[in-house]
Amino acid sequence: MQINVMKDYQDLSRKAADCVAQQIKRRANSVIGFATGGTPVGMYAELIRMHQQEGLDFQQVTSFNLDEYVGLSTDHPQSYYHFMWERLFSQINILPENIHVPPGIFDDAEAVCRQYEAQIEQAGGIDLQILGIGQNGHIGFNEPRDTFTVSTHITELAEKTRKANARFFSSEAEVPHRAITMGIGSIMKARSILLLASGRSKAEAVKQIFSGRVDPHIPASVLQLHPHVMLILDEEAASLIV
Ligand code: F6R
Numbered sequence: 001m002q003i004n005v006m007k008d009y010q011d012l013s014r015k016a017a018d019c020v021a022q023q024i025k026r027r028a029n030s031v032i033g034f035a036t037g038g039t040p041v042g043m044y045a046e047l048i049r050m051h052q053q054e055g056l057d058f059q060q061v062t063s064f065n066l067d068e069y070v071g072l073s074t075d076h077p078q079s080y081y082h083f084m085w086e087r088l089f090s091q092i093n094i095l096p097e098n099i100h101v102p103p104g105i106f107d108d109a110e111a112v113c114r115q116y117e118a119q120i121e122q123a124g125g126i127d128l129q130i131l132g133i134g135q136n137g138h139i140g141f142n143e144p145r146d147t148f149t150v151s152t153h154i155t156e157l158a159e160k161t162r163k164a165n166a167r168f169f170s171s172e173a174e175v176p177h178r179a180i181t182m183g184i185g186s187i188m189k190a191r192s193i194l195l196l197a198s199g200r201s202k203a204e205a206v207k208q209i210f211s212g213r214v215d216p217h218i219p220a221s222v223l224q225l226h227p228h229v230m231l232i233l234d235e236e237a238a239s240l241i242v
Helices: 009-026 041-054 080-087 109-122 159-168 184-188 200-209 219-225
Strands: 002-006 031-034 062-065 067-069 128-131 153-156 178-181 192-197 229-234
Touching (some): 002 009, 009 041, 009 128, 009 192, 041 080, 062 080, 067 080, 109 178, 184 219, 192 200, 192 219
Parallel strands (some): 002 229, 031 062, 192 229
Antiparallel strands (some): 067 178, 153 178
């Protein structure tokens, strides 16, 4: 596992964007797994800048997002589809047909989960997966549980996660209780993984990645088994490991 400790959030965002840009320059038709939440916002702003000022070209890129809230439509202001459209997709030249975010509204949960996995496979698998990390160690919305769930599935959000994400809604009551998320296996199949963490509130979760054992109660601990993981942390998030 490669660990980069950056001075602050701005440096972290630049470094992360640089890794994504290098992947796209190496392989124009890269398949990138994107995350939402507060952490990657600076990286997305930097990628937009690189597209506008340096010609970083997303025309052949395919994207798969990690997760979506169950019950929110693509045009709901708090849906992850809407987030990605506003924060990145509408401002770069990625083709709409190459964008994939799990649907928040569906009839047949099993069918949509199966279909999402099939779409990733048809695209040739994910070259670079971006991850944030929850304060409870979740990746995607794989919450701490007694067992790992391998593939895309519907999950009940942990109370800690709903509380942390209430800042994006007008009240905690509005935060959906369920989400559709890639599974631990879907994430681990990515050829390389970039995990970003910023701030003191993530320091404990970051430390737990290195517990030396793989524990489904600390979902991110599974990353210890992946051969190509890079952590990009700011000093506060790294404060308990350095
Ligand atoms: C988001 C996701 C989550 C977040 C995590 C951290 O798509 O899958 O795992 O990465 O909850 O969120 P922030 O960055 O808001 O602290």
